Amino acid sequence: MRAAVIALLLCGCATFHWQPLPATAQAHRAKTADGWELAMVRYPATVPSTGRPVLLVHGIAANARNMDLDEHHSLARWLASQGREAWTLSLRGTGDSDEADGKDRKSGYSFDAFWQLDLPAAVDFVRAMTGAESVDYVGHSMGGMVLYAYLSQGGQGIHAGATLGSPTKLDWGTNSEAMIEKGFGFVPDGWALWTAVGAHAVVGLQGLQAEGPFERLFYVTGNTTVESWKRLIAYGTADISGGVASQFVKLVVTANFVSADGEKDFRRDLAHVTTPVMVVAARLDRLALTPAVYDGYRALGGPKEWLLISRANGALAEYGHMDLVVGERASTEVWTPVLQFFNRHAAKDHP
Amino acid sequence: MIGLLLCAAIVSGLPDDDLAVSRRKVIADDGVALALYRYSPLATGRPPVLLIADFGFGRSAFDWHGAGLARWLARHGRTVYVAEVRGQGKASVAGWTPAEVLQYDLPAIAAAIPEPTFEVVAHGWAGTLALAASVKEWKGRVGKVVSLSTPAEFMVPSRLALAVLKNGGKIASLGGDPEGAHIFELLFAMNGLFSRDQLSSLRSEMVTDFGPRASRALLQWMTSGDLTLGTGESLKARLKAYDRPTIQFLGLANGWANPELCGVLREVSAAKVKLRVFSRFDYLSEDYSHLSLLQGENAPREIFAHALKFLNEDAP
Numbered sequence: 056m057r058a059a060v061i062a063l064l065l066c067g068c069a070t071f072h073w074q075p076l077p078a079t080a081q082a083h084r085a086k087t088a089d090g091w092e093l094a095m096v097r098y099p100a101t102v103p104s105t106g107r108p109v110l111l112v113h114g115i116a117a118n119a120r121n122m123d124l125d126e127h128h129s130l131a132r133w134l135a136s137q138g139r140e141a142w143t144l145s146l147r148g149t150g151d152s153d154e155a156d157g158k159d160r161k162s163g164y165s166f167d168a169f170w171q172l173d174l175p176a177a178v179d180f181v182r183a184m185t186g187a188e189s190v191d192y193v194g195h196s197m198g199g200m201v202l203y204a205y206l207s208q209g210g211q212g213i214h215a216g217a218t219l220g221s222p223t224k225l226d227w228g229t230n231s232e233a234m235i236e237k238g239f240g241f242v243p244d245g246w247a248l249w250t251a252v253g254a255h256a257v258v259g260l261q262g263l264q265a266e267g268p269f270e271r272l273f274y275v276t277g278n279t280t281v282e283s284w285k286r287l288i289a290y291g292t293a294d295i296s297g298g299v300a301s302q303f304v305k306l307v308v309t310a311n312f313v314s315a316d317g318e319k320d321f322r323r324d325l326a327h328v329t330t331p332v333m334v335v336a337a338r339l340d341r342l343a344l345t346p347a348v349y350d351g352y353r354a355l356g357g358p359k360e361w362l363l364i365s366r367a368n369g370a371l372a373e374y375g376h377m378d379l380v381v382g383e384r385a386s387t388e389v390w391t392p393v394l395q396f397f398n399r400h401a402a403k404d405h406p
Numbered sequence: 407m408i409g410l411l412l413c414a415a416i417v418s419g420l421p422d423d424d425l426a427v428s429r430r431k432v433i434a435d436d437g438v439a440l441a442l443y444r445y446s447p448l449a450t451g452r453p454p455v456l457l458i459a460d461f462g463f464g465r466s467a468f469d470w471h472g473a474g475l476a477r478w479l480a481r482h483g484r485t486v487y488v489a490e491v492r493g494q495g496k497a498s499v500a501g502w503t504p505a506e507v508l509q510y511d512l513p514a515i516a517a518a519i520p521e522p523t524f525e526v527v528a529h530g531w532a533g534t535l536a537l538a539a540s541v542k543e544w545k546g547r548v549g550k551v552v553s554l555s556t557p558a559e560f561m562v563p564s565r566l567a568l569a570v571l572k573n574g575g576k577i578a579s580l581g582g583d584p585e586g587a588h589i590f591e592l593l594f595a596m597n598g599l600f601s602r603d604q605l606s607s608l609r610s611e612m613v614t615d616f617g618p619r620a621s622r623a624l625l626q627w628m629t630s631g632d633l634t635l636g637t638g639e640s641l642k643a644r645l646k647a648y649d650r651p652t653i654q655f656l657g658l659a660n661g662w663a664n665p666e667l668c669g670v671l672r673e674v675s676a677a678k679v680k681l682r683v684f685s686r687f688d689y690l691s692e693d694y695s696h697l698s699l700l701q702g703e704n705a706p707r708e709i710f711a712h713a714l715k716f717l718n719e720d721a722p
């Protein structure tokens with residue numbers, strides 16, 4: 056009884072922060088080659104079109120609302136306001152996308168499902184719905200790693216991409232890596248790490264302690280507000296599949312960014328990528344450290360650009376991992392340079 | 407003979423009963439006078455440690471009114487040498503270039519160290535030259551290396567750094583007004599744990615301006631992505647052969663020798679590099695900047711102790 060009451064309180068606390076999508080949001084479902092339905096939300100451009108549609112993909116333990124938190128913190132709606140039709144995607148098992156059902160949709164899927172099955176389905180769907188030959192792409196954290204894996208293995212349909220805080224190596228001798236190794240390592244095959252439940256459980260505790268562990272790891276106080284952060288963990292989080300978790304553990308332990316079977320070396324193969332990519336890092340990102348993000352930049356074939364968000368480069372505040380997508384000034388300090396990068400490459404043909 | 411040892415003088419009466427500190431004047435082959443300080447503990451069974459501070463800093467980066475790595479290591483039983491190459495502290499000259507530091511100063515400094523081998527603590531961009539020296543000028547003399555944010559890939563760290571270098575590298579003058587102090591903090595001391603007075607005195611007394619010639623040379627190094635050495639070699643090519651056992655400490659808040667430029671050392675060299683990136687998520691008191699790696703309030707416990715542990719470990 057006590058547990059039920061606590062659970063209800065936690066759910067209530069998380070629900071309190073809920074922000075519905077606006078009327079302009081159009082819900083769609085794309086189907087993958089292995090039969091999963093993925094939730095996508097379309098935001099038509101609200102001003103005359105200025106270029107290709109942009110596909111937005113979230114990070115680990117997250118869903119599409121990371122890129123579309125609320126009226127004032129939404130990369131998707133901001134792009135639409137700049138003349139770019141924007142599409143958010145919830146990868147399998149997250150947000151409103153299909154979850155594993157233990158029958159046709161097996162649990163325990165790995166990171167490989169994201170780049171091999173989900174991303175091609177989403178790209179094809181956007182192309183079919185819009186008539187565009189290709190799309191631009193923004194991936195936050197693991198969403199950028201999905202792009203790296205996809206492009207490194209010859210994925211098509213992306214004209215230009217941007218990764219925000221996306222590491223390709225996780226062996227820098229830090230506690231966040233130890234946390235991934237220990238925290239993710241115990242998840243049995245076929246299970247999931249209940250990160251969303253955990254996030255909901257602590258919504259009410261956020262902001263009570265100055266510079267608490269969440270602030271230290273995920274965002275910079277004063278750049279992202281506590282209210283935005285509460286919303287993010289209230290409805291922007293998701294559980295992590297055991298297969299995805301074990302692939303990240305391998306990334307920490309072996310320092311190799313490879314497929315689950317070890318056959319495909321994404322990092323090595325990034326050298327063959329010719330799609331333009333802007334690699335964005337945040338100075339105080341304590342999860343995807345700047346050296347970890349820069350490693351991906353070095354590995355890319357090119358054309359490529361490196362953008363370090365920091366006060367020394369003109370930002371008004373330092374950025375942490377989540378500030379890149381929900382920070383108070385992200386639209387001017389992060390998203391604007393990304394859009395400018397897309398626009399610079401809009402008219403160019405790349406081999 | 408690369409350098410000529412001119413004189414040795416006891417210079418310090420600072421309060422360490424068991425610690426004798428002496429300064430030697432060392433003349434490089436091109437005639438520039440350098441300084442080499444020696445901190446001698448009573449007993450030591452390990453090789454001495456040579457400390458090289460970044461350009462613009464000097465001995466005081468390692469020994470600021472008794473605080474810093476020099477005395478800390480000496481108190482833990484290590485003989486310590488602190489070099490002041492051209493542009494630093496007592497060795498200041500009107501104009502210098504990084505290539506000259508590697509060609510003239512580092513060989514002269516090593517020649518003035520009597521012990522056959524030594525270990526190195528290398529800091530910042532000047533520290534990168536020390537790593538390079540271990541391949542050739544110091545070949546066979548260097549044991550382990552502690553790298554404190556030594557870049558191994560070269561680019562201008564930030565727009566702010568670019569502006570400072572284009573303006574003649576007047577980093578010592580930055581404390582003159584609030585805006586300058588802010589720039590200094592972003593480049594060298596971001597979010598560092600210093601008392602306000604301490605940072606202010608560090609800024610005004612510890613740091614030396616680069617001067618126009620050095621600024622141009624540093625800028626050329628950073629913008630071109632490589633440094634042409636006096637021998638005509640490329641620094642990047644030299645670093646490929648770097649093979650010393652190394653531990654590398656990177657401060658996440660370092661705005662002068664950015665961690666992303668330093669962390670690639672293990673990718674571009676032949677060395678076995680152990681890495682530690684410091685941040686506040688690692689139960690540490692701060693994210694560590696260029697200056698706080700050396701003079702941060704908690705550096706002895708959070709940085710120096712790890713360095714000594716590495717130096718004291720027996721080689722595999």
